[in-house]
Amino acid sequence: MHESMPIMYVFAGNNGSGKSTIRNLIVDRLGISINIDPDALARGLDSDHPERRRVSAGKEAIKLARDCIHNSRDFSIETTLAGSNAIRLMQGAKASGFEVTMFYVGLGDYCLNIERVAVRVKNGGHHIPAEDIVRRHDTSMQNLISHLHLLDHLIVVDNSRSEGETALVIRNGLITHRAESLPHWVEIIEQQYLT
Numbered sequence: 001m002h003e004s005m006p007i008m009y010v011f012a013g014n015n016g017s018g019k020s021t022i023r024n025l026i027v028d029r030l031g032i033s034i035n036i037d038p039d040a041l042a043r044g045l046d047s048d049h050p051e052r053r054r055v056s057a058g059k060e061a062i063k064l065a066r067d068c069i070h071n072s073r074d075f076s077i078e079t080t081l082a083g084s085n086a087i088r089l090m091q092g093a094k095a096s097g098f099e100v101t102m103f104y105v106g107l108g109d110y111c112l113n114i115e116r117v118a119v120r121v122k123n124g125g126h127h128i129p130a131e132d133i134v135r136r137h138d139t140s141m142q143n144l145i146s147h148l149h150l151l152d153h154l155i156v157v158d159n160s161r162s163e164g165e166t167a168l169v170i171r172n173g174l175i176t177h178r179a180e181s182l183p184h185w186v187e188i189i190e191q192q193y194l195t
Helices: 019-030 038-045 050-070 085-095 110-122 130-146 184-194
Strands: 007-012 075-079 099-106 153-158 165-171 174-178
Touching: 007 019, 007 050, 007 085, 019 075, 019 099, 038 050, 050 075, 050 085, 075 085, 085 099, 099 130, 099 184, 110 130, 130 184, 153 184, 165 184, 174 184
Parallel strands: 007 075, 007 099, 099 153
Antiparallel strands: 153 165, 165 174
16 A cells, blocks of 8 residues: 555444544544544534434534535545445545545444443443433444455454454455454455455
């Protein structure tokens, strides 16, 4: 890969998986100055009731990402990967000569996601209905597996323990890191990649 290629960083995973935390830990190290976060945009529109502004914030996030793609500027987005917006943005970025790097953060069990969202709410964070988390659990994984071809670099993080572990890394078509024992959900990604 040529150094001057713009990069789209995607932080993906179900609600409560810890993708925001991991993103916050590494964006400075990656040197990404444009971090598109629909939750932050919603809080900016209505700090008291950000959930009322989710749709507007989502549209604004897409607009900002498209602007970055159009201007060949590095940026990051955060997504559950349960819908089609992030996939369309990745397709657009690839078509515009971007490298697409994804950090996929998972827990392997949606009950853990539900528990972590509940803890987040107790600490003042935003609520996500349990049925949405359950639905997104499978859809997010299916969308990842169906769109592996869009990714130049995939870092799969198993965040089921207190310290997230890099379980699998695929770079430019090669598995460059594999944890000694993979959780079942990461094995599924590896199997799909190898077939």
